[in-house]
Amino acid sequence: MTSSEKRSFLARVRAALPDLHPAERRLGEFVCDFPGELASYSAQELAQLANVSKATVSRFVRRVGYENYEAARLHARIERRTGSRLFLGGHGENSEEASLASSIAQNKENLDRTFVTISQVEVDDVASSLLSARKTWVFGFRASHPFASYLQWQLIQVIENIVALPRGGETLGEHLVSVKPEDCVIVFGLRRRIPQLSQIIDHSVQTGAKVLYLTDEGEDFNKSATWHFRCQTQATGPLFSHVSVMAVCHYLCMRTIELAKADGRSRLRSIETLNEKLGEL
Template sequence: MTQLPESSSGARTLERRIHSHYENLPASERALADLLLEYPGDILFLSATALSERAGVSKAAVTRFVQRIGYGDYREVQREVRTAQEAGEPIYLNTSTVTPAREGDSLMRHLERDLANLRQTFEGIRPRDLDAVVERILAARRVWTLGFRNSYFFASYVRRQLIQVRPDVTLLPVPGQVPSEDLVDMGGEDLVIAIGMRRRSAELRRLMAAIHQTGTPIAYVTDRLAVATRRYATWTFACQVRGISLFDSYVGVISLLNYLCTEVVAQAGEAGRARLGRIEDLMSDLGELDRDT
């Protein structure tokens, strides 16, 4: 059984309201939505003016945004977030403030940001969802891992780990092959593990929609800003990927995937261990590993 801290039972109303209106928001209000989805706790120490400046929009845009998603005014949003924080909701404890161990030390700032990303990622995960995905991986007829751009690496990593303890794990997209050649065989007895970090390929959304239509469950590992693609997922794991400069930090993503695969191995039982043993024997017979390094 997965042992991770459960989120409290708060309604996370702000997050739900933003998701429900996101696709119809004008550009200025979408910038505000992105900021609050990533760091909802910031709203407590930012005035409406400061929030507008951080998002690069007008103060009037903040007023329109707040009212569009169903609040009377900005103070009402702040009261809701304060109540959620007092209830211990991890999502609303996330802020963009990270204090470096030593001022001006970029290496320590990098470390502090990564540690914060790890903590914020795991605080937002529901252990029962992880347990359900582990169970599904072991019971599924076939498993596909799916990713594009940077996310392709993570999809490949998951496939590489799972194939050691169970058969029929396929990485998508397959070079030289169109996805429909795999989608035609998918069904409710299978599982797709989709990885979609921000700056997502448009193809990911189209494929997830098509997979959803087949009735195949989707375990979706993504970031806090994902909205439209979530509707197709059976389970969603939103990771914190904020970096200190140009590049996102994926420490939370790889740690989560490592944990997921480790749990699968632990619960695979004798069949999983026997498969792993046969693979090791074949690798030894074929001399595939350099034993002298």
């Protein structure tokens, strides 16, 4: 594979823009703004959207390094699943009311499509394992970091030994070296994923710890993890929707608290008592 073939779809288009003929450049600029259109539509449909001829579309994809339109569209589809938020934007947005309605509908669909793949047995299994673990490690990088922090913040209500990583000034090795077979490891792998994620999972699995991998739908199913929950993050605009990710986190926390029973309620009461004394209510 040549260096040009390794470049992203958008990088290829941007690199070619200065040398394109006017109609091709107009198409290239349109594609840069709305790359998801190429991923979704036929060559004829894209030509109509960009107000160019179908022949211009054919010349354009060859100029940016693809054998044909289908090869370019396949590359764009792959990047839509795993990469740039630009692929979520669409040409010709509707009214604010329609956008709100479509956003709500998309989030409802994301929730339905997410939870149909996650069984009650799996959630209970994760919750029970968290409650019995010696220590729980929660890893989250980039967009995943706030979700790791949220999950740790909620689960600490009933789980005493839980930590969210990474933390400033610390290396991964300083923590991974302490993972034991009786531990639970939760790894968030939302776009964009860092290369070390697979190594974190592999190391945790090798120690004998139970691993929950929580990702978006763009990640292939990880067979080495004990559980892999994939959340739908499709959106009507240029940002991924994380409603289903938060819903999974929320339900997992609620179910863990429920299964903690008397011990969990005792810890919660003690926390609330101390919060009252400290004036933190």
